[in-house]
Each structure stands twice: as C-alpha cells, then as structure tokens.
Amino acid sequence: MSKALACARVRVLMEPFVDGDLEPDIAADVREHLATCAECRRQHEQAISLPFRLKALPNPAPRESFVHEVMGAIAPARAMDRKAWTLLAPEAVLAAFILWYLSGIDGLGSIASGIFNDLQGLAGGSVPSLPPVDVVLLIALIALTAIAGYHLSVLIRIAPGGLQARRHA
Amino acid sequence: MTLRRYAWPILIGALAALGIMLALADIAVGDRWPNPMAQVIIGAKPHARLPATQTLRFDRTRVGDRLIFESPISGFGPLNPYEAIRAFLANGAGLTLLALAGLIAFPRRARSAVERFESVPGAAISFGAGLVLVLLTLGVVTLLRFTLLFLAVVPLVVAVALVAALFGVGCIALAIGRLIHERLHLPDVHPLIAALVGALVVFDLAVIPYVGIVAFAAIAMAGLGLTVITRFGSAGGWSFVDLDW
Numbered sequence: 001m002s003k004a005l006a007c008a009r010v011r012v013l014m015e016p017f018v019d020g021d022l023e024p025d026i027a028a029d030v031r032e033h034l035a036t037c038a039e040c041r042r043q044h045e046q047a048i049s050l051p052f053r054l055k056a057l058p059n060p061a062p063r064e065s066f067v068h069e070v071m072g073a074i075a076p077a078r079a080m081d082r083k084a085w086t087l088l089a090p091e092a093v094l095a096a097f098i099l100w101y102l103s104g105i106d107g108l109g110s111i112a113s114g115i116f117n118d119l120q121g122l123a124g125g126s127v128p129s130l131p132p133v134d135v136v137l138l139i140a141l142i143a144l145t146a147i148a149g150y151h152l153s154v155l156i157r158i159a160p161g162g163l164q165a166r167r168h169a
Numbered sequence: 170m171t172l173r174r175y176a177w178p179i180l181i182g183a184l185a186a187l188g189i190m191l192a193l194a195d196i197a198v199g200d201r202w203p204n205p206m207a208q209v210i211i212g213a214k215p216h217a218r219l220p221a222t223q224t225l226r227f228d229r230t231r232v233g234d235r236l237i238f239e240s241p242i243s244g245f246g247p248l249n250p251y252e253a254i255r256a257f258l259a260n261g262a263g264l265t266l267l268a269l270a271g272l273i274a275f276p277r278r279a280r281s282a283v284e285r286f287e288s289v290p291g292a293a294i295s296f297g298a299g300l301v302l303v304l305l306t307l308g309v310v311t312l313l314r315f316t317l318l319f320l321a322v323v324p325l326v327v328a329v330a331l332v333a334a335l336f337g338v339g340c341i342a343l344a345i346g347r348l349i350h351e352r353l354h355l356p357d358v359h360p361l362i363a364a365l366v367g368a369l370v371v372f373d374l375a376v377i378p379y380v381g382i383v384a385f386a387a388i389a390m391a392g393l394g395l396t397v398i399t400r401f402g403s404a405g406g407w408s409f410v411d412l413d414w
Contacts, residue, residue, distance in 0.1 A: 084294075084297065088297075095307075098311070108307075111311055115310070115323050122320065130317055133315045138312070138315070142308075142312065144304060144305075145308040145312065148308060152302065152305065155301065155398060156298070156407045
C-alpha cells in the first residue's frame with residue numbers, strides 16, 4: 001500500500017486498533033505501518049495516553065434527580081450532626097435528676113456496694129432481698145438508657161470526615 | 170545526626186522522668202484540700218513509718234522509709250522519690266503493658282480503630298460516644314440493681330466496659346505515638362515503640378496533680394467510645410442495615 005493512502009487508512013483504523021477490535025491480519029498491517037511511519041506512531045502514542053482515552057469517553061448526562069438526591073443525602077447528615085450534640089441536654093437533665101434522687105455520689109456508691117453484697121450473697125447460695133424502688137426513678141433510668149442508646153446509634157452513624165470537615169470546608 | 174538517632178530512647182527517658190516527677194508532686198500534695206485525687210492513679214498514700222523490725226511481705230528492703238525528704242515548700246508533705254518510682258513502675262508499667270497487649274493481640278483491629286480516631290471528627294466523636302456510654306452503663310447497672318435475675322450480669326457489663334476502655338486507650342496511645350512521630354519528625358521506629366511513647370504520655374497526663382484524674386477519665390472515655398463506635402476495631406463498623414428489611 002502507498003504511504004499516503006496507508007496513513008489515511010491507519011488513522012481511520014486507529015481507534016478500533018487501540019481498543020483491540022480489529023481483525024488480527026488488519027491489526028498486523030497497522031502495526032507494520034506504525035513501525036515505519038513516525039507521524040502515525042506519534043498519533044498512536046497520543047491515542048493510547050490515559051488523558052486522551054478519558055477525554056474520548058462520552059460524558060453521560062446526570063439523572064434529573066441527581067441534584068435532589070445529593071442535597072437529600074447531605075441534609076440528614078447535617079441534622080444528625082446537630083442531633084449528636086443536642087441529645088446531650090436531655091441526658092444531662094436526666095442524669096442530674098437521677099443523681100439528685102439517689103443523693104449524689106454517695107447514693108451511687110451505696111448501689112455499687114449493694115450490688116457487691118448481693119452478688120456475694122448469691123455466690124453463698126442465699127437469695128438477696130431486692131431494695132424497694134420508686135417508679136419515678138425506674139422511668140428516669142429507662143428514659144436515660146433509651147436516649148443514651150439512641151444517641152450512641154446517632155454517633156456511630158456519623159461518617160469520618162463529616163462533622164468538622166464540613167465546617168472547615 | 171547522632172542525637173536524632175537516639176531521639177526515641179531520649180524521648181522515652183524524658184517521659185519516664187516526667188512521670189516520676191509528677192508522681193512525686195502528687196505524693197507531696199497528699200490529701201490536702203482540694204484533694205488532687207492522686208490516690209486513684211498512684212495508689213494509697215505511703216504507709217507510715219513502721220517499726221524497723223517488722224517485715225512487710227512485698228517490701229522487704231524498706232528502702233522507701235530511708236528516702237523521705239522534707240519538702241522545700243512549706244505546707245506540702247514530705248518528698249518520697251522511692252514511692253514515686255514505685256508508682257511509676259507499678260501503674261505506668263501496668264498501663265503500658267495492657268495497652269501494648271491489646272495492640273499485639275488485635276493489630277488489624279487496632280489499625281482500623283486508630284485510623285478512625287485520626288480522621289477529622291474521630292477524637293470528638295469517640296469522646297462523645299464514651300460520655301454517652303458511661304451514662305448508658307450507669308443507667309443499665311442501676312436498673313439491673315433492682316432485678317434479681319439480671320443482677321449477676323452486672324459484673325459482666327462492667328468487665329466488658331473495662332476491656333473496651335483498655336483496648337481503646339491502647340489505640341489512643343498508638344495514635345499519640347504516631348502524632349509525636351509525625352510532628353517531631355522522628356526517625357521511623359517499630360509501631361510498638363511509638364505506642365509505648367503514647368502510653369507514657371497517657372500516664373504522665375494521668376499523674377498531673379488535680380487535673381490528672383480528669384485527663385485520664387477523658388482518655389478512658391474516648392477509648393471506650395472509640396472501641397464501641399468501631400465495634401472493637403472491626404473493618405465493617407456498625408451497620409443497622411441488616412435490621413431494616
């Protein structure tokens with residue numbers, strides 16, 4: 001084949017050649033031409049470069065709902081960040097109420113020592129008598145446990161790079 | 170160049186010396202008001218002078234009795250460097266060995282947890298989760314106190330919380346060591362040496378008079394929170410997706 005014709009044909013075949021879509025005998029002809037033609041070789045090197053290949057890719061149009069979906073994904077995360085700190089307020093109130101109800105640290109200490117004594121009694125084979133408890137205290141304890149458990153689940157779901165990273169941004 | 174080569178041993182020695190000095194200050198302050206709450210970290214105050222003829226099972230040499238000096242500052246208790254070294258060797262070594270044991274036993278999980286801690290909100294989230302977990306544990310333990318069947322579960326709950334906090338403190342020690350390595354441009358070293366330095370920093374913080382107990386409580390809470398939010402350093406972390414079908 002003459003060089004001028006070959007160059008024109010090779011440039012037409014360059015894309016399927018790079019993609020490996022040519023028949024083996026045609027691909028061999030193209031390879032043979034590239035070995036002798038510097039200009040086509042330069043075009044081939046450009047064609048196989050990654051940026052060129054990426055540019056050659058078509059840009060898919062985003063879905064119509066794309067922006068809405070992104071904004072929707074961001075909004076709950078912000079709400080979750082706020083929730084992560086605002087939940088401390090009811091917990092602090094409940095903890096303060098329970099501490100006040102139990103007469104402070106001394107009350108907590110007596111609970112700890114009571115547990116220890118009862119466990120010793122259980123180990124000794126005697127069934128301990130349970131201390132009388134007010135329903136208000138039980139409700140407060142259950143509320144504190146429930147809110148703290150929910151709070152923990154909120155904190156767990158905050159992804160790394162979510163809170164302060166967005167503030168810095 | 171030579172100094173840089175010995176940077177890690179020098180750092181470890183300096184942190185150990187600082188820990189002993191702070192423990193010495195803790196002992197000297199004693200139980201004055203406001204109490205430095207040092208007893209929690211370094212143990213009970215040194216035993217009073219006992220008759221020299223009396224033998225103590227764990228202190229046969231009684232060197233501590235001969236190394237008590239008057240404080241140069243009036244109003245403070247005597248200086249007892251031997252007790253300070255004892256406090257460092259017992260508590261510092263205990264803390265360091267437990268921290269390193271967690272890292273040695275679960276290196277992959279420790280890495281996952283440290284990476285989470287080093288991410289931008291990692292420390293804040295860990296501390297917040299630790300604070301919430303303390304409240305949760307207190308609430309649960311107090312509730313269980315008023316039951317008969319679940320009373321026996323209380324030691325298990327406390328033990329799990331303790332193990333979780335220890336694993337977390339080990340991970341935080343490694344994170345501190347990595348931070349020091351990066352900030353001070355120290356030569357590369359085995360990660361356990363970096364973790365050792367981090368554990369010594371934690372101990373030094375814990376024996377600062379008056380604020381030490383608060384600092385240690387904050388680190389322990391952050392450790393507990395870190396362990397729980399990473400599910401003991403699991404690569405997958407927590408997910409509630411499986412509950413939602």
